[in-house]
Amino acid sequence: MVALYHKVQRVETLQEMAEKETKAFKKRAGIDCLCHCSDCCRYEQIEATPLEFMPLAWHAYKLDLLEDWLEALEKHDSPACFFARFENGRWGCKIYHLRGMICRLFGFSGLTDKNGKVKFAVCHSLKEKSPKTVEKAKEYVEKGGKMPLLCNFYRRLTAIDFVLANQYLPINQAIKKALEMVYFHFCYKR
Numbered sequence: 001m002v003a004l005y006h007k008v009q010r011v012e013t014l015q016e017m018a019e020k021e022t023k024a025f026k027k028r029a030g031i032d033c034l035c036h037c038s039d040c041c042r043y044e045q046i047e048a049t050p051l052e053f054m055p056l057a058w059h060a061y062k063l064d065l066l067e068d069w070l071e072a073l074e075k076h077d078s079p080a081c082f083f084a085r086f087e088n089g090r091w092g093c094k095i096y097h098l099r100g101m102i103c104r105l106f107g108f109s110g111l112t113d114k115n116g117k118v119k120f121a122v123c124h125s126l127k128e129k130s131p132k133t134v135e136k137a138k139e140y141v142e143k144g145g146k147m148p149l150l151c152n153f154y155r156r157l158t159a160i161d162f163v164l165a166n167q168y169l170p171i172n173q174a175i176k177k178a179l180e181m182v183y184f185h186f187c188y189k190r
Helices: 004-029 051-062 066-075 101-105 124-129 131-142 150-160 171-189
Strands: 084-087 090-093 109-112 118-121
Touching: 004 051, 004 101, 004 131, 004 150, 004 171, 051 066, 051 150, 051 171, 066 171, 101 150, 109 150, 118 131, 124 131
Parallel strands: none
Antiparallel strands: 084 090, 109 118
């Protein structure tokens, strides 16, 4: 059995790979998020796995924020991500450097259809507000340009922990479950 700390390390490594591939794709395809958009953070039907938020939970424990975040999540009544924030007229993420896999790949990765054909999964806001940029990026992909595939990263998560990587939950529930798992891990170690 892989120790929790080693799972966290492996997830962090995978997240770094996703970050690197996403940045490279954005640069090559000439596409990026709209300035201060964060529509994805406010979307109410985001699903994620507890495993992709284990590094967040681990760091919350190390920073002594775990119990505070668990309490705050209990009171959080919106299905939008608990860590989405609105400050100075702009949306953003309170935990950007620790965000989950879905947050790192959303809008800049590919999906495969039932026939195995790769489709660029761009966000609705970009399609609506920057259609020319989206078309350029689609052309890049259609010409064989390299793009991160969502399924490949989630398959790699499954190799780290099959059960936790296959529990797709609303994002706040996934975060809460990761926080609880780390909390109980350290409670029982005492």
